[in-house]
Ligand SMILES: Cc1cc2nc3c(=O)[nH]c(=O)nc-3n(C[C@H](O)[C@H](O)[C@H](O)COP(=O)(O)OP(=O)(O)OC[C@H]3O[C@@H](n4cnc5c(N)ncnc54)[C@H](O)[C@@H]3O)c2cc1C
């Protein structure tokens with residue numbers, strides 16, 4: 001019995017969520033191998049330094065410089081017979097790949113497991129987090145993505161063995177063309193300790209920046225947004241928080257002019273402390289807020305920013 | 310010219326907060342308002358736009374479920390799809406089974422492009438498109454926010470964590486739609502009337518000879534634990550005091 005983790009990276013760095021995936025994988029008490037597809041030495045070394053793992057399998061090839069779902073799937077299939085559990089942290093990377101793997105292994109995949117229990121049983125959410133489903137897999141292989149924020153990060157300081165593995169021929173029917181990154185000096189949204197999120201009520205991209213950015217800077221926070229704010233062009237799409245955006249669970253989440261639709265709260269209701277600033281006392285966001293301030297954001301936020309040291 | 314197949318799921322309307330049955334066996338959707346899965350509306354819309362651009366000649370909507378799914382197929386037809394297929398099954402359909410059924414429909418219809426939603430808003434699985442692409446050994450592009458077709462190639466921009474990625478896929482291919490792909494058109498009443506005349510072909514899932522036994526058994530459905538009730542603060546100052554003194558947050 002062995003466990004395989006698909007270790008995500010962006011070509012420069014290993015994703016911090018891999019450490020959380022390693023903790024999740026310890027549930028099975030079996031040797032854990034990490035698969036790194038593409039990536040450089042620094043990424044492989046970072047993977048090898050995660051404690052509690054057995055080996056790092058590094059698959060390198062020119063075509064893996066920008067790993068495509070089709071290629072990573074074929075790579076996983078080439079080694080899958082050694083593993084009873086295959087998992088990754090839930091992200092746009094793993095969600096793109098693992099269902100394809102599942103279909104080809106004839107295994108039903110479990111998306112975004114919140115908790116892992118004995119007898120191949122898991123808890124996951126449905127209906128945008130309105131319900132929790134307890135499900136049991138009847139497959140021989142367990143294939144899943146895990147909700148990283150529910151698992152502590154495994155520590156660093158280990159030095160696991162690194163093995164280079166063979167790569168299958170590339171899938172030539174898909175070509176990578178380009179990518180864009182929304183560059184920001186702020187902490188990454190999914191791992192930030194504090195998140196300041198704004199809604200449609202900010203009214204413009206300029207306001208979004210002028211009102212929220214100084215607060216985020218003082219707090220060392222990441223910026224988040226509602227779908228309505230993103231659709232209106234006030235904020236880039238990759239900072240959308242919610243069912244179809246990023247899921248965050250920071251120490252402190254400050255929702256500014258956010259109504260609190262379930263699709264949004266899905267992405268933030270596991271935050272330790274939630275602060276809501278909204279001028280409508282009946283806004284649903286107050287139902288998930290620990291501290292609610294009924295106020296006009298255009299007055300309250302600058303006052304808050306000014307009051308911070 | 311292309312033929313496009315669009316998968317349309319019938320789900321609880323996204324505005325509705327579903328309730329769990331008292332015995333915790335499932336959610337109670339009796340009498341609840343149902344509709345087209347929001348992402349699938351984006352998929353239909355994109356297929357129609359490709360047809361309007363002269364890139365496609367036919368748009369076919371397909372749904373898996375029971376006779377009640379006629380309504381979502383009618384909606385797709387009213388938006389402008391040419392015809393519809395209902396694959397009937399009373400089994401509890403999970404992504405893997407639906408992917409296998411859809412593969413059978415693809416083999417019969419031979420579309421050049423299969424468009425799906427990126428995820429269904431009831432199961433929040435987000436798996437079907439990738440599974441189908443795997444079963445067919447087709448190229449895939451998930452979470453699409455832009456699609457361009459030129460000759461035998463689709464250029465797709467995808468929304469990924471931290472930015473976007475653009476891929477070129479040889480057709481036939483599978484693409485899943487994100488909400489930002491387009492703004493779905495409203496269905497006008499006359500179109501709804503006209504859609505009644507368009508054909509919905511029904512076939513039985515049993516005829517396709519696929520084992521539909523769910524691999525994931527649903528043991529229990531719970532309401533998620535509620536957050537502890539919060540308090541109202543009257544000023545920014547009071548807010549900061551509470552956060553510092555009671556929550557121990559250094560600000
Ligand atoms: C399939 C699907 C998926 C979705 N996924 C997501 C998702 O991932 N993330 C997401 O966020 N949404 C998502 N949505 C959209 C979601 O349903 C809501 O429409 C959206 O979250 C609302 O954004 P909002 O709060 O900015 O806007 P509104 O709902 O318009 O709320 C604005 C709020 O600002 C307050 N306000 C206005 N002026 C002021 C002021 N001066 N000071 C203080 N408060 C003020 C108002 O009282 C109101 O509560 C999804 C929807 C669908 C159908």
Ligand SMILES: Nc1ncnc2c1ncn2[C@@H]1O[C@H](COP(=O)(O)O)[C@@H](O)[C@H]1O
Nearest residue numbers: 316317373425426428429434435436437
């Ligand atoms: N029963 C169904 N009938 C038609 N399409 C479906 C069905 N189930 C899933 N789909 C399609 O697959 C997409 C992703 O579904 P899922 O993997 O369940 O999140 C949906 O957006 C639909 O396009």
